[in-house]
Amino acid sequence: MGVCGYFAASWKCLVVLFFRLLFLVPAGLPVHSQGDSQTDSKVMDNITVKQGETVFLRCAQGDIVTHTAWLNRSSILYAGEDKWSVDPRVSLVTFNQEEFTIKIEDVDMTDEGPYICAVQTSSRPRTTSVHILVQVPPIIINLSKDIVVNEGSNVTLMCQASGKPEPSLTWKLLSPSDAPSVSEGRDVGVAPGQRGVLECEVDSMPEADFEWYRDDRRIFNDFDGIQIEDVGQLSKLTFLNVSEEDYGNYTCIAINKLGSSNTSFVLYEIIEPTSSTLLQDGSTSVLDLTSSVLEKTTSETFAIQAGPGAVQDGNSGSMGTHVHTYSCLLLAIILQFLLSF
Template sequence: MGVCVCFVTPWRCLVVLSLRLLFLVPAGAPVQSGDTSPFNRVMDNLTVRQGDSIALRCAIDNQMTRTAWLNRSTILYAGRDKWTLDERVSLQLYNNREYTIKINNVQVQDEGLYTCAVQTNLHPRTTIVHLIVQVPPTIMTISPDVSVNEGANVSIVCLATGKPEPVVTWRHLSPIAQGFMSEEEYLEIPSITKQDAGVYECSASNEVSTDIKKVQIIVNFPPYISDAKNLGVAVGQKGILRCEAIAVPTAAFEWYIEDRRIFSGFNGIQIQSKGRLSMLTFLNVSEEDYGNYTCMASNKLGNATTSLILYETNEPTSSTLVQEKTTSTKYAILRDVGAAQDVKSVGAGSQASACLLLVLCVQLLLKF
C-alpha cells in the first residue's frame, strides 16, 4: 500500500487510507456465529433498462463511523462527499438508517458490482449489489429488397443486438403463406416461386421490447394468360375481346388476326392495355370482323398466347320485339274474354237446373 502525500486537502488522504484499510476485508466474508446483521450479505440482483434510473440502497445504523459507495475499485461517494466525476451519479439519501445513491440514464457500462462499505466501532461491513442492465433489441443488419427470377435460391439475413440476446423471427406477410415463420437469423428459400414473393418481416425480441424491419422479395416470372373468353356479337353492335395476363415484370400485349398484327385504329378497332388487362374494342361490328384473334403477352422472361373467337349472334330487332309484345297483348285479351264467357255459361246452367227441380216438386205434391 502506498503512502498518501497531501498538501491541500489532507482529510481526503485520510479517507482514502481508511477506505483502503476497510477493503482489505474481502467482500462477502463469512458471517460470524450469532451475527445476523444485514450488512454482511450480498443483495439480490437489481435489473434496470438502459436509459432508466436506479437507486442503490444500503442500510446503516448510528454505530457507523465511515461509509462509502464503490463501483468495483472506483469510489463514487465517501460519506456525503462525491468522488466520481460522473454527473449521472448523485446522493439521494443519507441518514442514520439508509445510505442511497442514484444513477440516472443507466448505460451498459454501468453494469457490474457495487459495494456499500460501512466502518463501525467493531469491524467493517459491506453490502454488495449486482446491477444488471437490459438493452432493448436493435436490428443492426438486414438484407435490402431483393429482385430475382423464379427458380433462384434466395438468402436474406437479419442480425440484432440486445440484452438479453434477442430472438430473431422471420414472417412472410402474405395471405397464402399460411402462418409461415422461421426463428433463424438467415432465411433460406431454395427454388423460389411466384407464391414466395412479397414482404418478409424480421422481428427481434427480448424481455425489454421488439424491433421490426421488413424486406421485399420480388419474383420475376414469364406471363401466363389468366382470363380470355370468346365473344358473340350481332352485326352493328359494339364488341370487346378481353385478354388478362399475369407476369412480373408486367407483360406487354400484342393482338393478331390470323398472321397479321392489329394496331389501334385499324378498321375502327381500338386497343387499350393497362396493367394485366388488354382490350380489343369493335365499335361497330361488321361481317369482316368475325374470326379468330390471337392475344400475345410478353416480358423479358418469355411470352404466352391464347386464341379468342369473335362470332355472330342473331339478336332480336326492335320491330320483332314490338310484334311479340302486340301478339302477347292480344292473347291476354282473348284469354280474358273466354274466361268471362265461361262464367256466363255456368250461370245459365245453374238457373235451368233450379227450374227443373221446382217442376218435379209440384208434380209430387199433386199426386198426394
C-alpha cells in the first residue's frame, strides 16, 4: 500500500496493487511511474448496454503472456481461470493464448464504470481499460391523478419520469372528439352450415379495443366455433359453420380511454332454393300455362263453331278433330317437360 500512498484513487496504483497481490510483478522489480514507457496501456471505446442485457469484456492475449486478470472499480473479477468475484452474473467465456473474455449478465446501474484487463508479459505489464455505460429505459414514476376543477380555475398537472439518458417529457391534450365512433352495423343473412362474418369498423384515436356480445353474454375468440380477428380499426366476428343457435342479435363495442361506442347486428337465416323446390315451382307454372292454353283453345273453337251465322256442315266434325289433335300434342310436350326433371 505504501507504493500508492495518496494516489490510491489512481488506476495505475490500483493495477500495480493487484499485480503485487497476484505476484505478477516479480520481487525486487521497481515500480514504474504512470508515464513510464515500460508499461503499455490501451484505452478501448466505451461499451453501451441496456439495463438487463449481457455485456462481453474481451482482452487480447499473446504468446508471451504469463499472467492475466480482469478487474473492476474495486476488486478482481477473474485471475486467469480462477474466479475471484462472488457475483453469479459474472462468468468466464474464453481463456486461451489469444483471448481472455468474461461476460456479465443482467447488467444493472451498479455495473456501470471502468474495467481493466491487466496482462503480465515476459518483459513488462500491459493494461487495457474500457468503460461500461448502462442505459435505463424511461418509466413514469409519478403522475397526477384525475382532478375536477371549476371553469376558469388554475390547475397543475405533474408527470415525473426516470431513465438514462434522462428522458424528455411532452404533454398532449386529448379532445373528447377523439372518442371511438363505430360505423352502423349491417345485418347479415346466412344459410345453415355456411360461413358468416359480421364486421365492426371504428374510427378512434387512440386505438380502441373491441368487445363482442350475444345479447348480454360476452363472446371470446374460439368460443363455440366463433373466431374474432382485430386488425387496426376493424374487428371481424366469423362463424365457421352457422347453426340454428347462432341466429340472433349481436353487439360490437369499441373502447378506449376516452370512452366507448357500440353498434348492433342481426344474423338471420336465409333458405337456399333446392331442386325439388324448383321442380315444384316449374311444374306449377307449366300446368298453369297448359290450363290457360287449353281454355283459350276451347273458347276459340267454340266461338268458331257456334258464333253468329255459323253453318253446321260436314267441316264441323273436321274442326273438332283438329282441336283434339292439338290438345293431345300439347299435353305430350308438357309431359316430356315434366319428365326431364
